[in-house]
Amino acid sequence: MQTVNESKVKWSLRDVIFLAIIAIFFGVIFELWSAAYYAVAATPLKPYANDLTLGVWLMAGPLAGAILQKVGSSTIxxxxxxxxxxxxxxxxxxxxxxxxxxxxxxxxxGFAATGYKNWDKLGLALSVLTTTIVTFIWDLFNSGYADYKPGMMITLFIIRLISAGFFGGVLVYYIKKLVTKSGLLKR
Structure with missing residues (x-):
């Protein structure tokens, strides 16, 4: 049976502060990013607006997970x-x-699939994939995606995967590298 390292479960004050900073920063970014969604939705690309812009809304979780490396940090x-x-x-x-x-x-x-042992490229790649799948299933029911024809659903899924991959995968990976290089994560 696979167990999770105790250091991946216990939270320090420093972890909570980092999490708060990430949440506040991205909460502001998310609200500002709404304008991008509405701008795309006001064009002939409206059916694709959610999937094109979703990646930005998927950045806080992977960054919190990759930086804090704690069970639950992505969700919180x-x-x-x-x-x-x-x-x-x-x-x-x-x-x-x-x-x-x-x-x-x-x-x-995605991070759980690695047993909370890989917070870098593999963990981020898996989190992109699992987030894409979970959010797409949610939108099948919540946003009426189930009414689309299969070709449109496949197109939306691919666009979502690319958006999530770029913002929640690639950008998060490089932000984590910059934060690590800055020395902020040294204990």
């Missing part, structure tokens, strides 16, 4: 960032919390 980071976005008078209101939870669980599953 994503939910707290969604809460900050909601408190900034997001047009989606309390639905942000549900989305944040779904997105956070999706990310968490």
């Amino acid at each position: 980071g994503e939910v707290l960032a969604a809460a900050v976005e909601m408190l900034l008078f997001s047009s989606w209101g309390a639905a942000n919390l549900i989305s944040g939870f779904v997105q956070g669980i999706g990310t968490e599953l």
Whole structure:
């Protein structure tokens, strides 16, 4: 039976502060990013707007996980960032919390698949894949994706995977590298 290292479960004050910083930073980014979503939705690309822009909303969880390397940090980071976005008078209101939870669980599953042992490229790649799958299933029911024809669903899934991969995978990987290089993570 695979067990999780105790250091991956216990939280320090420093971990909580880092998580709060990530949540506040991304909560503000999320609210500002809403303008990008609405800009795309106001064009003929409207059916693709959610999937094209979703990747930014998927960054808090993977970054919290990759930096803190704690069980649950991805889910908590994503939910707290969604809460900050909601408190900034997001047009989606309390639905942000549900989305944040779904997105956070999706990310968490990727890191969990490695037994919480890989927080770098493999863990991020798996979290991108699991987040894409989990959020897409959510949108099948929540956003009416189930009404689309199979070709459109496949197109939306691929666009979502690319968006999640770029923002929640590649950008998060390089942000983590920059934060690590800065020395902020040294204990």
